[in-house]
Structures are given as C-alpha cells and as structure tokens.
Amino acid sequence: MDPSDQKYFTVIDYVIFAVLLTASMGIGLYYALSGGRQRTTQEFLMADRSMHCLPVSLSLIASFQSAVAIIGVPAEIYTHGTQYWFIGCAYILGLFIPAHVFIPVFYRLRVSSAYEYLELRFSKAVRICGTLTFIFQMVIYMGVCVYTPAFALNTVTGFELWGAVLATGLVCTLYTTLGGLKAVIWTDVFQTVVMFAGQLAVIVVGVQKTGGVADVWRKVWEGNRISGLDLNPDPTERHTFWTLAVGGVFLMLSLYGVNQAQVQRYLSSRTEKEAVRSCYMVFPSLQLALALSCVMGLVMFARYCGEDHSDKLMVIYFVMDMLHGLPGLPGLFIACLFSAALSTISSAFNSLATVTMEDLIKPQYPAMTEARATLLSKALAMSYGLLCLAMACLTHLMGDSVLQVALKIFGMVGGPILGLFCLGMFFPWANSIGALAGLGAGLVVAFWLSIGSILSRSTRPLPLECGANVTAAIQTAISNVTLSQPSGLKRFYSLSYMWYSAFNCTTVILIGLIISFLTGRRVLIRVFIIRTPQRPPSGHKEGNGLAFSQEDGPSLEERESFLPEDFVEYETAV
Numbered sequence: 001m002d003p004s005d006q007k008y009f010t011v012i013d014y015v016i017f018a019v020l021l022t023a024s025m026g027i028g029l030y031y032a033l034s035g036g037r038q039r040t041t042q043e044f045l046m047a048d049r050s051m052h053c054l055p056v057s058l059s060l061i062a063s064f065q066s067a068v069a070i071i072g073v074p075a076e077i078y079t080h081g082t083q084y085w086f087i088g089c090a091y092i093l094g095l096f097i098p099a100h101v102f103i104p105v106f107y108r109l110r111v112s113s114a115y116e117y118l119e120l121r122f123s124k125a126v127r128i129c130g131t132l133t134f135i136f137q138m139v140i141y142m143g144v145c146v147y148t149p150a151f152a153l154n155t156v157t158g159f160e161l162w163g164a165v166l167a168t169g170l171v172c173t174l175y176t177t178l179g180g181l182k183a184v185i186w187t188d189v190f191q192t193v194v195m196f197a198g199q200l201a202v203i204v205v206g207v208q209k210t211g212g213v214a215d216v217w218r219k220v221w222e223g224n225r226i227s228g229l230d231l232n233p234d235p236t237e238r239h240t241f242w243t244l245a246v247g248g249v250f251l252m253l254s255l256y257g258v259n260q261a262q263v264q265r266y267l268s269s270r271t272e273k274e275a276v277r278s279c280y281m282v283f284p285s286l287q288l289a290l291a292l293s294c295v296m297g298l299v300m301f302a303r304y305c306g307e308d309h310s311d312k313l314m315v316i317y318f319v320m321d322m323l324h325g326l327p328g329l330p331g332l333f334i335a336c337l338f339s340a341a342l343s344t345i346s347s348a349f350n351s352l353a354t355v356t357m358e359d360l361i362k363p364q365y366p367a368m369t370e371a372r373a374t375l376l377s378k379a380l381a382m383s384y385g386l387l388c389l390a391m392a393c394l395t396h397l398m399g400d401s402v403l404q405v406a407l408k409i410f411g412m413v414g415g416p417i418l419g420l421f422c423l424g425m426f427f428p429w430a431n432s433i434g435a436l437a438g439l440g441a442g443l444v445v446a447f448w449l450s451i452g453s454i455l456s457r458s459t460r461p462l463p464l465e466c467g468a469n470v471t472a473a474i475q476t477a478i479s480n481v482t483l484s485q486p487s488g489l490k491r492f493y494s495l496s497y498m499w500y501s502a503f504n505c506t507t508v509i510l511i512g513l514i515i516s517f518l519t520g521r522r523v524l525i526r527v528f529i530i531r532t533p534q535r536p537p538s539g540h541k542e543g544n545g546l547a548f549s550q551e552d553g554p555s556l557e558e559r560e561s562f563l564p565e566d567f568v569e570y571e572t573a574v
C-alpha cells in the first residue's frame with residue numbers, strides 16, 4: 001500500500017495528539033502558577049526537594065525511554081531475535097548499585113548538580129570538564145530523540161515532519177521553561193502512561209490481526225526469533241548474554257547512577273529513603289517497558305516475517321498497518337511516540353539548564369540574585385530547546401539503527417563520565433590530575449573506537465525466512481558463519497558497542513590511577529566520608545562503603561547535613 005495516499009488519520013487521531021500536547025502544556029502552566037510559582041532555583045531546578053517516589057520513579061523511566069526505544073527495540077527484535085531482551089538482567093545491578101552507592105553520596109552532599117561532587121572530591125577543573133562532557137552527550141542525544149519520531153512518521157504516513165518537530169520542540173520548551181522540574185516530572189508521569197497504553201494497543205490489535213497468540217508464537221519460533229542463552233564470550237559478538245547483561249550494567253550505571261537527569265530526580269525526592277525507593281520502583285516498570293517493546297517486535301515478525309524493510313520505517317509501517325481503520329488508535333500511537341520523545345527531551349533540557357547554571361554560571365557570579373538566577377535558568381532551558389531543534393537536523397546524517405546510535409552515544413560519552421565518578425568514589429588515592437588525564441584519555445579512546453567501528457564493520461542480520469522449511473541448524477550455520485575473523489586493530493574496532501560503557505569506564509579508571517601514582521608525590525587527598533545512621537549495638541561498624549576508605553577516618557555517625565568539612569584531608573607520600 002502506498003502510504004501517502006492512505007488516509008491514516010481521522011479527526012479523532014489529530015484530537016488525541018493535540019490533547020497530549022495540550023495536557024503537557026497545562027501541567028507546565030499549572031506549576032508555573034502554583035506553589036512558589038517557580039521563583040527560586042530550588043523550586044525550578046530541584047522541585048523544592050519535595051517529590052514522592054512514585055512520580056520520581058515514572059519520571060526516571062521516561063527520561064531514557066524515548067521514541068528510540070519504542071521504534072528501535074521492536075526493529076532490533078524483528079531483525080536479530082530476542083537476544084536484546086537479556087539487557088533486562090542488567091537492570092538488577094544497574095539499579096541496585098545506584099540505589100546504595102551513588103544516591104547516598106549525592107543525596108547527603110545536598111548538591112544540585114552531580115558535578116559538584118567532582119569539585120569537592122577533585123578540583124574545579126574536573127567539575128567543569130565533567131559538566132562539558134555531559135552537555136555534549138545530552139545535546140547529541142536530544143537531537144536523536146526529537147528527530148526519530150518525526151522522521152519515521154513523516155516517511156510512512158506523510159505526517160508533516162518539521163511541523164511535528166517544531167510542535168514537539170516548542171511545547172516541550174515551553175512547559176519545561178514555565179513549570180520547571182515539577183512540571184517535567186509530572187508530564188513524564190502522564191507521558192509514561194500514554195507510552196505504555198500506545199504500545200499495549202499495538203500489541204493487542206497486532207496479535208488479534210495475526211491470528212492469535214498461538215499463531216504468533218508458532219511463526220516466531222519457526223522463524224528462529226526466540227534466541228537462546230548465548231554464552232559466547234567473544235567480545236566482538238554484537239549481542240550475547242555477556243555484552244547485554246554485563247556490558248549493560250555499565251550502560252545502566254552511566255544513566256541511572258551518574259547521569260544528571262537521573263541524579264536530579266533522586267535529589268528532588270523528599271528524603272534519601274524516598275529516592276532509594278524510587279530507584280527500586282524503576283525496576284518493574286523498566287522490565288515492563290522492555291517486554292512491551294520486545295513483544296511488539298515479535299508480533300511484527302509474525303506479521304511480516306517474509307518481508308524486508310529498513311528497520312526505522314518498519315515499525316511505523318507495521319503500526320499503521322495494524323491500527324488504521326480503528327479511529328483513535330493511530331492517534332494514540334502517535335501520542336505514545338511523541339510522549340516518549342517529549343519526556344526525554346524535557347528531562348534533557350532541564351538537566352542541561354541545571355548543570356549550566358550550577359556548574360558553569362553560578363560559580364562565576366556568586367553574588368547573582370535568586371530572581372536573576374531563576375530567570376537565567378529559564379532562558380537556558382529555552383535556548384537548549386532551540387539548540388535541540390538544530391540538533392534534530394544533524395540527526396538526519398546518523399546511521400540507520402537509531403537504537404544503536406543512542407546506545408553508542410551513551411557508551412562513548414556516558415562511559416567515561418561513569419569512570420570519572422568511579423575514580424572519585426572508589427579510589428581515594430586518585431587525584432585531580434589523574435582524573436583529568438583519565439577523562440581525556442577515555443574520551444579519545446572512545447571516539448577512536450566508535451569511529452573505527454563505523455568505518456570497518458556491518459552487523460549481520462539473521463535471515464528473514466520464516467516457516468518450518470528453514471531449520472534452526474541452517475539458521476545457526478548462516479548466522480554464525482565467521483567472515484575472515486578480524487585480528488589486531490580490526491578486532492579492536494569490532495568490539496561490541498554494548499561493551500563501550502564498560503571499556504571506556506575502565507580506560508578512565510586505569511589511566512586515572514596511573515597518572516595519579518605518577519603525580520601523586522605529597523598529594524593532598526580529599527576523601528568524602530559517608531556516615532551511616534548509628535547502628536543499634538551490633539558490634540560492627542557499617543559504612544555505605546564507598547567513596548571513602550581510610551579506616552582511621554572519623555567515627556561513622558549520622559549527620560544532619562553534610563558539609564565540605566566532611567571531606568577529610570590526607571597527606572600521602574606515594
């Protein structure tokens with residue numbers, strides 16, 4: 001069917017899309033006109049540190065579940081099978097470690113930006129480099145997130161491309177600028193619900209139209225799309241249990257442990273326990289989001305197993321094929337797609353405005369009044385919004401698998417940032433020079449690796465035949481056929497992109513330690529001692545462990561609020 005002449009959208013579909021934008025605007029206006037009316041940066045950027053765990057947890061999901069996942073994951077499952085689903089195993093440690101390692105450090109320091117920790121632990125220079133790296137990462141990622149849904153929709157349904165990008169970008173910029181973090185969190189809650197509803201609708205209609213669950217399962221099974229546990233230890237294998245479940249942990253830590261967008265949500269919680277609880281509550285919802293997008297890919301395979309389309313358009317084509325003729329459902333899915341995009345880019349705007357304000361501007365102008373600071377924060381949110389629209393154009397040039405592009409960005413830039421924080425929290429003898437050198441080296445290696453990989457490798461999609469005639473044996477033979485096994489630099493370039501976060505994080509730590517040792521002469525070490533509530537007399541001291549280490553540190557006791565004096569200075573000769 002030629003999409004352009006299909007009448008996909010009835011009036012009700014446009015109404016649903018308009019309702020989504022209007023509701024989001026309404027929430028933004030509500031928080032602009034209620035509470036403290038967004039007059040202080042504490043309210044605008046930190047939601048007055050008054051949030052409950054439920055909205056925070058849904059907002060934590062929404063931040064990194066964009067249209068990239070809604071479109072990219074089903075395409076991944078359609079093309080390569082369900083191996084990607086094993087990334088769900090990474091969610092266990094990927095959320096447990098942030099809850100008990102990173103949240104205590106950030107929450108007890110009562111910072112607004114995660115990068116303040118880097119100045120307290122290392123130096124101002126490390127903080128600024130960390131902030132700039134984060135800004136670079138999120139600006140590129142934002143562009144991918146705005147562009148993906150608009151481009152895919154336009155191609156399949158003729159839906160006005162730049163009109164959609166502009167509508168999304170402007171609405172998002174407005175409610176983020178007007179309503180601050182409270183509005184961003186509550187629109188995230190609303191948009192996450194729309195996201196789940198849209199995906200569920202496609203699955204229910206898709207299964208029903210493809211002959212029912214049994215039929216879908218049979219086709220998917222015969223089409224060899226249910227991947228077994230692939231324990232192949234080869235790090236150049238794109239998706240195996242190890243690259244997803246272990247490499248995925250580092251990816252999750254770079255997002256849910258140290259990414260400012262998530263740290264800001266933890267910090268907006270009313271108590272530390274509330275923040276930890278919100279982190280725990282992310283787990284089931286994230287598993288549900290993953291399951292929905294994977295099942296959508298399976299249903300799509302059952303429907304089209306013989307046909308071959310480029311992945312990005314495939315999903316929208318499938319959805320419109322399933323939903324057209326059912327008034328309101330195409331509109332619901334569009335609302336789902338743009339909810340995914342809106343909730344991610346609003347989080348990006350707000351976190352970018354926060355770090356720019358807290359890490360780059362306030363330190364230069366300490367005497368700035370609260371009113372001016374808030375006004376400037378709003379101006380920043382607005383300008384990041386416009387920058388994001390510009391980035392959307394750039395995305396035009398990206399590769400074809402949007403999921404892979406997004407995950408590569410996290411690996412290339414998020415990995416080194418994770419390494420920087422780990423260096424600070426787990427290695428007390430690391431110093432500022434080491435941290436800077438580590439971050440620099442990590443970024444250089446990360447870019448060298450990913451550019452090298454783009455130039456030298458293409459993924460081998462599984463054959464698309466379905467039906468009993470293609471036995472699993474043949475499939476395995478085909479998919480495992482080893483092209484001339486790369487060696488040396490070629491092998492380095494063919495490292496699975498799912499290992500980028502782990503690899504780049506490790507590079508930063510190793511280089512950081514080596515340089516710290518080399519320059520460690522008489523270095524002053526500032527180690528932040530976390531104190532845990534005084535335990536009932538159980539005889540042993542419990543520490544949150546982390547960022548500190550020297551055993552002869554001060555006794556562990558509860559502190560109302562942590563002040564920089566909690567950083568204990570140590571002279572060490574190396």
Ligand SMILES: O=C(O)CCCC[C@@H]1SC[C@@H]2NC(=O)N[C@@H]21
Binds near residue numbers: 065066087251
């Ligand atoms: O959806 C996106 O914008 C980016 C792709 C998914 C990012 C990672 S994958 C692991 C974790 N689970 C999610 O749902 N999102 C993040």
Ligand code: NA
Binds near residue numbers: 062063067340345
């Ligand atoms: Na989102």
